[in-house]
Amino acid sequence: MSMNVVAVHAVGLVKDFDTKRAVDSISLTVPAGSFYGIVGPNGAGKTTTIRLLLDLIRPTSGSARMFGLDVKRDSVAIRKRIGYLPAELALWENQT
Incomplete structure (x- = not known):
């Protein structure tokens, strides 16, 4: 993939849960082929953003x-191209 292809482009993403703002107007562009990390303290909105x-x-x-x-x-097509493993994985007891 060429570096001028944009892998992620977000404009003004906001997420409210009732009266709590979890994500406050995030805008970002990530070129394809690059590596970025989302870092911050607990409750900063990292998982919500993903x-x-x-x-x-x-x-x-x-x-x-x-x-x-x-x-x-196009969420189904996007999910076919990426992988996501949450930090807290919920598994059912007695199943592997």
């Missing part, structure tokens, strides 16, 4: 694209 980018939850406002695809409209 979940917004994967359309696992819907934003209160703002928009995002991955590989040129709209995360709301």
Whole structure:
């Protein structure tokens, strides 16, 4: 993939849970082929941001694209191209 291809582009992503703002107007562009980390203290909105980018939850406002695809409209196609392993994985007891 060429470096001028944008892997992630988000504009004004906001996520509110009732009266709590979890993500406050994040805008970012990540070129394809680059590596970025999302760091911050507990409760800073890191996981919520990733979940917004994967359309696992819907934003209160703002928009995002991955590989040129709209995360709301093309979430299945996007998920076929990426992997996501949450830090806290829930497994059912007695199943492997």
